[in-house]
Amino acid sequence: MIVFPAIDLIAGKVVRLERGERSRCTVYSDDPVAQARAFAEQGATWVHVVDLSAALEEDEDACAANSAAIEAICRVDGLSVDVGGGVRSLKRIDELAGYGARRIALGTVLVTEPGFAEVAARGFGGMLVADVAARDGQVKINGWRDGISRSVESVVGELSELGFRHLVFTDISRDGMQTGVDADAYRRVAACAGFPVVASGGISTLADVRALAAAGPDVVEGCIIGRALYEGNFTLAEALEAAGQGAAQAGARSFGPSAAASGEGAGDAH
Template identity: 50%
Template structure:
């Protein structure tokens, strides 16, 4: 199971939000590249980078920073404003290995299908939900889509992997919504990355126990606040801790 330390970029700085709220921001580092180096030094094998400005604006605003992070040599999974084939090409050229689509999963299914056809398993469906309903536009807008309903549509579009975020848990350090992940594992064959609420090593172990379809976990605030050690989390991702 891949452990993805999260690097969320807002106004050029590394931040964490609570439940996706832009009025609940904590700044952890003024230099995202420096933060990436720190996670790599602690054993990161992948990095999950989000352009929060891009998620709001509708196109990446920090791609230069992302390119510098990708140049460090550890593969990068990146999302935030990826809403056209032109942008995907720019992001791929910047060295990003996996590209996360969010809003377009609902608003532009034909684009999602085209992206999956061209980039295959490098496309990740970033499904974000609050109270079981999918949210879009940087989590600011709700939809009538239920999570499982959307996932079934994504399978038909050719999506090969998914990252699921429980918005109510994100940044709150209150534990993981295991029920949601168990349900997804039982309803789809798409490999899943979990996000939101991971706080302790036991959370990582419990996600690992769901089996190989749970292929990754994104961890943010717990690493920045020190309630979870990255090296130990990586070992737990291999079933060794």
Template identity: 45%
Template sequence: MPLTLYPAIDLKGGQVVRLRRGDMAQATVYSADPAAQARAFAALGFPWLHVVDLDGAFAGKPANSAAVEAILAAIPATPVQLGGGIRTMATVEAWLGRGLRRVILGSAAVKDPEFALAACKAWPGRVAVGIDARNGMVATEGWAEVSTILATDLGKRFEDAGAAAIIYTDIERDGMLGGVNLEATLAMARAVRLPVIASGGVASLDDLAALAGLAGEGIEGVIIGRALYDGRIDPAAALALAAR
């Protein structure tokens, strides 16, 4: 089974940024043109795009809609998944109606599980659950708060709801280029009957190779951010490795 690579575009103030450990004060700006960045990733051959409205994640409602719509218009043939600030059925319906292939529910899965479960059931295969964890415990509100819920327990709640996937992020690794938390990601993949997309810490082709070797365990894909922007991972080499 090939590993799906999801290059990340994180939006803050309409710009493409990367954070360190989810800290909005530690943002590196990589581009002022998200649509151009999206076109560049699509031209390289990446099969998906992962977009996060960082401002929306903190505000609890969409905050970078213009940038997201520009991305969708720029790459109509490439599927896009979006997370950040999606907290109502109306918002889910609106984004899916605008051409998003998949929405990601993060904080809502913890704060309003009835809504999150209902959304998964209403749009089967179109809603992913983003589980962000610190030391195995779920974090919410743009990672500003840590709950008392085990990440694996939260994942199990969505097994039979029609969720497309679990996107598992290790906050301590995110944006730090320290390598993926393989142990925690594998634990999630083994705990739930859903595809798991790894996120946080990808720094090299070795990380991708390690994840590709676990594809049979339920790890479907991986989100790559800073390592692509900093040139640590060659896109062509990454795509070739993932295809194997």
């Protein structure tokens, strides 16, 4: 199972939101590139980057700072980058692909503009990821602020028919709360999609990582871990081992808010 350490960005800073709420924001680092390098040094092969400023439609300067950070993260040796947040046009997909992103996640436009989703799927194929977030089984869009009165099963089934073969599913009620995972929820989503999903939201212990890995590669392709790493619940090396990836590189070190904030080897997000 792939471990995707997360880097959530607002105005070029590494942050975490609780339940997607902008007012409940914690800043962990002013140096997202250093954070990405730290993840790579600790054994990560992928990193999950979210442009929250774009998703929340913040001002131009905030979005520009995030774009610069994303482009720089894509140049970090040894890391493949999965990036999303506010991707609503073919032009933006082209920009992110030009930065070097390996996967690009689409969220809101998948349900508000199904015609666009179909065109994007045809043009970019396996590079695209469907990013679906839900609270109490109902899909949320626009930075998780708005509901659409549609179930997860309905949306995921439709996206699968369009040809999407990568999907991140976020349980909003658990995101950033370290309340643990609901492995059964990912089984249901994967069964509906017809392919394994990336789990996001609520991972707080190594037992959560093991539970997702135990669901099997046909259910869970990977898991996104953010706050649990930043708060020092466990190290990235431990998470990689729990996921079945083996120990991280020799000499890798754990990190917490102080290391991230100081830019020491960097690391962190989602």
